[in-house]
Every structure is written in structure tokens, then in C-alpha cells.
Amino acid sequence: MKQVNAVIVGAGAAGGIVAKELATAGLSVVLLERGKWYTANDCRKDDLRNQRTTVLGNAFGPEDEGNPRVWVDPRGEAHLALASEGSYQNDAACVGGGTLSYGAQAWRYMPQDFRMRSTYGAPQGSSLEDWPISYDDLEPFYEKAEWEIGVSGDYAGTPFHGPRRRDLPMPPLPPGREFALLEPAARRLGLHPFHIPMARNSIPYNGRGPCMRCRWCCGFACEVDAKNGSQNTVIPVALNTGNCELRTECMVKEILTDDRGRARGVAYFDERGHLQEQLSDLVVVSGCATESARLLLNSKSRLFPNGLGNRYDQVGRHLQGHHYTGAVGFFEQDTYDDIGPGATIAVTDYNHGTPGLCGGGMLANEFIRLPIHMVDRLPAATPRWGVGHKKAMRAWHKRTVVIMGPTQQIPTAEGRVTLDPDVRDKWGLPVVRFSGNVHPHTFEIGAVQAERAEAWLKETGAVSTTRMAGKPETVSAGQHQAGTCRMGNDPKGSVVNRFCQIHDVDNAFVIDSSVHVTNGGFNPALTIMALAYYASAELVRNWKGTGYRS
Amino acid sequence: MVGTERWPDGRMDEIAIHFYGSHPSQWELPMSLKAKDLLLTRRELVAGGVASSAVLAAGCGPAKLGDRESLTEGEARTLGVICDEIVPGDEFPSATQAGVLDYIDRQLARAYRRHRDAYTEGLEQAERLSRAKFGKTVAELGGAERLETVRAIERENGAFFELVRSHTMEGYYGSPRHGGNRDAVSWRMLGLEEPPVRGRAQFDLRKGSSS
Numbered sequence: 001m002k003q004v005n006a007v008i009v010g011a012g013a014a015g016g017i018v019a020k021e022l023a024t025a026g027l028s029v030v031l032l033e034r035g036k037w038y039t040a041n042d043c044r045k046d047d048l049r050n051q052r053t054t055v056l057g058n059a060f061g062p063e064d065e066g067n068p069r070v071w072v073d074p075r076g077e078a079h080l081a082l083a084s085e086g087s088y089q090n091d092a093a094c095v096g097g098g099t100l101s102y103g104a105q106a107w108r109y110m111p112q113d114f115r116m117r118s119t120y121g122a123p124q125g126s127s128l129e130d131w132p133i134s135y136d137d138l139e140p141f142y143e144k145a146e147w148e149i150g151v152s153g154d155y156a157g158t159p160f161h162g163p164r165r166r167d168l169p170m171p172p173l174p175p176g177r178e179f180a181l182l183e184p185a186a187r188r189l190g191l192h193p194f195h196i197p198m199a200r201n202s203i204p205y206n207g208r209g210p211c212m213r214c215r216w217c218c219g220f221a222c223e224v225d226a227k228n229g230s231q232n233t234v235i236p237v238a239l240n241t242g243n244c245e246l247r248t249e250c251m252v253k254e255i256l257t258d259d260r261g262r263a264r265g266v267a268y269f270d271e272r273g274h275l276q277e278q279l280s281d282l283v284v285v286s287g288c289a290t291e292s293a294r295l296l297l298n299s300k301s302r303l304f305p306n307g308l309g310n311r312y313d314q315v316g317r318h319l320q321g322h323h324y325t326g327a328v329g330f331f332e333q334d335t336y337d338d339i340g341p342g343a344t345i346a347v348t349d350y351n352h353g354t355p356g357l358c359g360g361g362m363l364a365n366e367f368i369r370l371p372i373h374m375v376d377r378l379p380a381a382t383p384r385w386g387v388g389h390k391k392a393m394r395a396w397h398k399r400t401v402v403i404m405g406p407t408q409q410i411p412t413a414e415g416r417v418t419l420d421p422d423v424r425d426k427w428g429l430p431v432v433r434f435s436g437n438v439h440p441h442t443f444e445i446g447a448v449q450a451e452r453a454e455a456w457l458k459e460t461g462a463v464s465t466t467r468m469a470g471k472p473e474t475v476s477a478g479q480h481q482a483g484t485c486r487m488g489n490d491p492k493g494s495v496v497n498r499f500c501q502i503h504d505v506d507n508a509f510v511i512d513s514s515v516h517v518t519n520g521g522f523n524p525a526l527t528i529m530a531l532a533y534y535a536s537a538e539l540v541r542n543w544k545g546t547g548y549r550s
Numbered sequence: 551m552v553g554t555e556r557w558p559d560g561r562m563d564e565i566a567i568h569f570y571g572s573h574p575s576q577w578e579l580p581m582s583l584k585a586k587d588l589l590l591t592r593r594e595l596v597a598g599g600v601a602s603s604a605v606l607a608a609g610c611g612p613a614k615l616g617d618r619e620s621l622t623e624g625e626a627r628t629l630g631v632i633c634d635e636i637v638p639g640d641e642f643p644s645a646t647q648a649g650v651l652d653y654i655d656r657q658l659a660r661a662y663r664r665h666r667d668a669y670t671e672g673l674e675q676a677e678r679l680s681r682a683k684f685g686k687t688v689a690e691l692g693g694a695e696r697l698e699t700v701r702a703i704e705r706e707n708g709a710f711f712e713l714v715r716s717h718t719m720e721g722y723y724g725s726p727r728h729g730g731n732r733d734a735v736s737w738r739m740l741g742l743e744e745p746p747v748r749g750r751a752q753f754d755l756r757k758g759s760s761s
Binding site: 044045046047048049055056057064215338371372374375384385386387389390391393394397398 | 635636637638640642657660661697715716718719720723724725727728736737739740741742743
């Protein structure tokens, strides 16, 4: 197989952008994706089998069979997890990655989110740290992501976000009934509600039409292609340059290194299960936090006996996602208007600045609720089955509002990904093993956020409310997973430098949410995209024709 | 077709409305699968479930016994009683009337193969419970006896009950494509527009956004 300039592992939010940036700059690129490239024909509105409600399996990968993971409970007992189970912490496995089927909230993190330790100090038992880069470093690349991927919304209502040079390219979608109810109530509480930024077309953009406001959004692919992910924006651009080849259903086994400790390409199983080698000048790992860490740990060699980039036992640590809490409110009047995507209004007043709390999170109304989601979200006194439950479904389905949000997690070194010593996947590769748990202060913040959500619902006129603030026993990762290959200036406390370059391998990079030092109180997709543009720009700047010199 | 939509601020917007067929099975399913839905409807009839005369009139061929993918007829009878206590009939169909047995039967042969043994054991235990309590099979129980038996299952075999409860709710409130929620009865019950209106709220592009 012909040697190329760059191999990119993973065609998700970050990998697609890196492929586009490198291919456009003239590098020859092979983009490897373990999943498939789905089309409009795969956009089934199946509320039991999508990426959010997965009782009958994941719609966009991976499959339950042959892709196990292991998780360790607080008593130290190990359990197998199927890909469609919550404990698997799945994102997706397909071209576009999570961005094919996400809700598409496209948030910028706030300036404080990049310096959490300086702002709050590190709580005991945590590994809270500052990023080595700032909001200002990323700002031009946030803008680039907003315009190239396509974001609608309006930040004008909030005074809390960092400075920006340019508005969003598209206005928000018209407000729905929930927005109309929640907005004045938030103002009465002294909050600053505004339109959620969404990677979703509100007007024709990038050659595709606007959102048709259907019931099936978060967790589903968009059949009219109005939701913007890497699969319908940057990846087609990369392929159109003629410099990028996308190979799907290819599972990378390991990163190959030479005698001097430089990466020389990857070994992967192709779609027929045959082992192949793709040699390259650069290797970029963009497999998402869980699988990127696994690939580095599986890339063992004489010079890297514990895995690539893992000289100081940092790969896999500081795993985090978001701790979602909130409240359900029940109303006398109809609140449901059957107009998607549902989530429309947010407040970011609670992300920072509460004495005694290390951060907080954004609060927003929930994506549209399908009937199956209501089954276990009825008022507390409702019977769990029988005619009383059925009557409650009828009574409340159209009179319920959910406010919730992603509490920024306090990372720990013990919340981590390692390799399971026994379990192998269908390719014979050691699988991910999750261990550790969520820092207790994260639960404290989450509980306060749930009270705030409840207060907003009560001010809106809810006749009863139920708080949602669980304390899961497992690590938290899921679709917002981050933090396993921390970015930092000190090679002993991080895996990559401020340009996403692995500390002791100058031609290997990790560019995805793995490098997030902390994960903000927001959905992370736009930050992953901005980072990918940022790291690509540096990579291209240092590209010398046949190699990378920093 | 074009209609108008009134927004909360009172403004009227033109919207494009697209109808995609009158039955959920017409939305995305290829013809071959629609034919299969009819077959399963027939199975439901055989299993003692109730179907509307409209379905009968749809022209199913002769009914065939034992045509389930996973459950035996005996198991289906026992399970049907439990499902119909979880979602009983009232002015809207019960679980089995809405096709929940078809849903569970199909999934036990597919996505829920891993739960097959739990069903075998759980349903056997339900029969033992019923015989010990009332000296009858579950299917022979009267209304109050059924409720009492299902409550006993919930108490004494909680894990199995939760499994059946979840699967019954999925079959009743989930997508009709999997054999349950026949004719989207539960969605209609909740007042969701049926067929769903798509392409709604394409606000006037010349005016740009609301707000």
C-alpha cells in the first residue's frame, strides 16, 4: 500500500476536520473509520433503536456483538457491557461519529472553562487543572467551526460568554411553545435566557435546506440533511480535493513505530478482516476519548512497552463526561407543540460564579420527548403500571417540560480507561476497561443545578415538579466523553502538548475530546471541532513537504 | 401543500406541510416489510389477541398456528395476561390488542435473545404461582385474580417483572415498526398528530428568523 503523508484514525467530529484541513493543504491523507457511512435511507425514525434510546441496539454503531467493554463497580467487581448499554459509555461508530445523530448543540466553552484550577483551586482528590491554551487561542477556530460546519442561534441574550469577532452564520429557529413559556419566567428570576446555538440549518446553508422541525431529532440522523456534522460538511470537502481517501469498516489495531520511536503508520483490519499496514509520515488519532486511549495503550513496542505516549502512566486518566441533572415540571396547560428539535432555550448564568461550587453548567429545555421517554418520567405518585399509569401518560405527555443540563465534571486521575487483561473484541484486540467514579463535588454541583432547574419550572407555573439528580456508581463518559489524553506543558502530567502532539513522538497526534483538560458545562462538539481546526492549522504550518518539524 | 402556523408571539407564518402516507408502516418501510407486518397481524389473531375488523378486511390469508418467532403459544398466553395488567384496555387498546406480544416475540428472537431464558423461567414461575394460589393456569384466572398474580410476580420475581414491564412499555409506546403499537394506537391516544405533520414550521425565509 502506498505510503501517504497522514493517516487519521476516526472520521468523527475531529477526524473529519483534520482530514479536510490537511487534504486542502495538499497532504495525501487516508481517513480510517471503523463504522459505516450511512445515507438518507438509514435515517429511520425508530424510537427504540437510535443513538439515544438504544433498547434494541445502536443505530449507528457499534453493534452489540463482538464489541464488548468492561466496567468495574465500586466494589471492584468487573462487568461486561454491551455496546447498547449505558455502562458501555458509547458515542457512535460511523462516518461523522457522534455528529451524524447528535442533538447538535454547538456551544463555545467560556473563558473560565479553560482555567478551572486557577479559578477555583483543585478540590481534594481531584485532578482539576488549567488547559495550556486559552479561550482566546481557540476563538478564531470556534468562529471557523461555526461558519464551516454551520451553526444557527443567537448569543445576544447572554452577557456571560467570551468575546467573539463574528456573529453566528444563521439565525435561530423560531421559538416553540416551551420557549414562550420559559423565557419570561427566566427573566423574572433575573436570568439571561437565549437561543441555544445549534449545528442545524435554520435557513438554507452550505447547499442544504433548513430543519423541517420533526419529532425525531436528538439521537437520529436527519433525513433532510439539515443537521450539520462532519459527514455532510468537511468530509465531502476533503474527498473532493482528491487528496483524501476514506476507508470505512477499518479497525486500527496499533500505531506502528520505528527504531527511533517515531510513528511510521498504522496496522488495521480492513472490511474483510484482513490485517493491512498503511505507512505514513504522520499519524493522527481521532477515535474519541475512550477508543483513542485504547489505541495508544494497544500500541506497545520495545520503546513504548506501556503503550504510545504512556511513559508516565497518563493515557486513559482523567476520563470525564457530564453529570446531567435537572427537573421535570408538570403543567395545567399544554406545553408540547410537536415541533422539533425541542431544545431551544438555555441559561448560562449558572456555569460559574456560585460561592462554594467549582463551576456549574448550562441549563436548557430538553429535546422533544417521545412517548417512550415519558414512561418513567411521570409525577412521583403515579403507579408504575396498570390503568393509573396509562391514564397518567395521557394526562401528562403534552403537559410536561424538562429542564436539565451538563454539570461540568471535576476530573480525577482514578476515573480512567485501561485495557482489560482478559476480554477481547471480534478482532482479538484487548477491550476498554472503565474504573473509578465521579468526584463527590460533581454530585454536589449537580444537586444545586437540579434545584435551579426546579425553581425555573416552578416560576414558569409547574403544578408539580420532580428533581432528577442521580449519583451513578460508574465513571461518567458517554457521548460527551473526554479527557483521557490530557493536553499539558508537563510531559509527566499529560499526554500531548498544546498542539495535540504526543510528547515523546513528534509525528503522532491525538486530536479529539481526549485532550480536553476539563470539559466545560456545555455539550462539547463545537470545542472538539474548534480544537481540530486549531491543531490542524499548527500542523499545516509546520509541514515541511515530507515530514513534520516542530 | 402550504398552510399557516401561529407562533406564540401571534405572528403567522407560511409553512409547507408534507404528508407521508397514512400508516406508520408507510413512512420508511420497504414494501416487503409491510407485507410482513400483515403476517404478524395474523399471528396476533391466532394468539387470541384482538384486532380490528379493518385489519381482517385487509385480506390476510388463512391463519396458521404456531407461527411465532420465539414464544410458544402457551408462553404467549401467560405473557399476554401479564402484559395486559401492565397496560390494560380501557377506552384505548390493551397491550396485547396493540401488538405487544408480537413485539416481545420478535425481539426475543433478535435484539433480546439474551433475555430468552429469563422469559422461559419467569413464565414458568408465574404459572407455578398461579396454580399455588388459585389452582388454575394464568390464562384461566379471572380479573381480580390476574391482578393479584401479577402483583405477586412483581413482589417475588422483581427482575423478571421489570423486564416484562420495560418490554411491554416499549411495545406499547415505541415505534410500530417492531410489531407493537399497532396503527400507532398509543401515539393517537396521547394526542400526537397521526400521521405526523412533517416539514412544518418552514418559516418565511424572506423575513429571516423570528426573535
